[in-house]
Amino acid sequence: MQTVDHTKKGWSVKDVIFLAIIAIFFGIIYQVWSFAYYAIAATPLKPYANDLTLGVWIMAGPLAGVLLKKVGASVVGELLAAAVEMLLFSSWGASTLISGFIQGIGNELGFAATGYKNWGRLGLLLSAIGSTIITFVWDWFQSGYSEYHVGLLVSLFVIRFVSIGFFSGVLVYWIKKLVNRSGLIK
Amino acid sequence: MSSKRINPTILVIIMLGIGLQITFAHSVSTNIVVIFVTCLYLCYCKASGKLLILTSLYAFPLALGSWWSFIMFGTGDVWHTAWIYASRVYAYLYLGAIVTLTVSVKNILLSLSLHLKLSSTFVYGLLASFNLLGRIKHQYKTIRYSAMMRGTTYHFWNPSLYLRVIIVALNWSQDLAEAMTSQGFTEGAARTLTYKDNLPKWQWCLATFLILLYFVFSFLVRPW
Numbered sequence: 001m002q003t004v005d006h007t008k009k010g011w012s013v014k015d016v017i018f019l020a021i022i023a024i025f026f027g028i029i030y031q032v033w034s035f036a037y038y039a040i041a042a043t044p045l046k047p048y049a050n051d052l053t054l055g056v057w058i059m060a061g062p063l064a065g066v067l068l069k070k071v072g073a074s075v076v077g078e079l080l081a082a083a084v085e086m087l088l089f090s091s092w093g094a095s096t097l098i099s100g101f102i103q104g105i106g107n108e109l110g111f112a113a114t115g116y117k118n119w120g121r122l123g124l125l126l127s128a129i130g131s132t133i134i135t136f137v138w139d140w141f142q143s144g145y146s147e148y149h150v151g152l153l154v155s156l157f158v159i160r161f162v163s164i165g166f167f168s169g170v171l172v173y174w175i176k177k178l179v180n181r182s183g184l185i186k
Numbered sequence: 187m188s189s190k191r192i193n194p195t196i197l198v199i200i201m202l203g204i205g206l207q208i209t210f211a212h213s214v215s216t217n218i219v220v221i222f223v224t225c226l227y228l229c230y231c232k233a234s235g236k237l238l239i240l241t242s243l244y245a246f247p248l249a250l251g252s253w254w255s256f257i258m259f260g261t262g263d264v265w266h267t268a269w270i271y272a273s274r275v276y277a278y279l280y281l282g283a284i285v286t287l288t289v290s291v292k293n294i295l296l297s298l299s300l301h302l303k304l305s306s307t308f309v310y311g312l313l314a315s316f317n318l319l320g321r322i323k324h325q326y327k328t329i330r331y332s333a334m335m336r337g338t339t340y341h342f343w344n345p346s347l348y349l350r351v352i353i354v355a356l357n358w359s360q361d362l363a364e365a366m367t368s369q370g371f372t373e374g375a376a377r378t379l380t381y382k383d384n385l386p387k388w389q390w391c392l393a394t395f396l397i398l399l400y401f402v403f404s405f406l407v408r409p410w
Binding site: 011012013014015017022023024025028029032033040041042043044045046047083084087088093095097138142144148167171174177185 | 205208257258259279281283286322342343345347356359366373
């Protein structure tokens, strides 16, 4: 009996497994990467460590977006990555899931601004801008950015945008180009 | 599962309900109360002490970094701020631990599907992928070693690394989804369940009570 409807637009179990497997891979990559983060995070320069590395943590969202090209893919992709992260690897506990959701929303807004029509450069640029602003506002409350000097805040904002722009923008764009060239995903 | 424990769904609700509020609260005392209560519950559930100590040590650089950065770059009452954000790291950590260290991933997901109607596509999709954890770790090594054989080292900024990851994820998700379908899994269809999960009414009341109590204390009473 055929039980899979290939024409439907919603989430199939294959999409979920696909994103979850990618999320687990990300979890493994993050583990290696987090040593660098911890080295800086144990010093007063922690806010810099946060903002410098943020782009890497956020990648899963826009990558899910450009691969699946679905409404909500960025939020679900980032949320799945956060869930995997929390259940298997995290030392941030409860905040992982909440931050994952917020980061996903930021990326999603960028793609939504193009009416979910542009998954290329413009979509990724807007998604990077969206998540930079949304996550900064979030850290204003969560990580206490409201208590820092203005000078530090300005430099943090710029560093954050560069980090997100590179990892969640440029790198995701390169990956997408490679995937397109390989003809794996139509 | 022992009925004297809190249901996983309720734990997730408490975790998110209080976790979200912690973000906006400015109090060291409420953070410490959260840490104390969650640790009590962890002891009650006999959570792995070794794991708990390990994660606590792991989070220490984060707490220290937060604390120190406010002393250096903070404005206003830097000491108060520093202690708020240092204790917050641990409040978050143990709040997450009451879910992840006392219940298995499988029970969390099944409980959420039962009581919060989380779609079975997500629940079983996630479960299927978590079972692959060991193989995925192994595959990651294989990817890196096979690249080294060709004289390239994959760093996390190499797009080719992610292409390999995507290829594996595509193949495996296709195979797994087909295997699940051939075993009778139907997306969105009603399922018969052998999994039993008690959720007495008092636990819903407990979650509501704790979340409201936290709200009253951190936003109305506002202790130091």
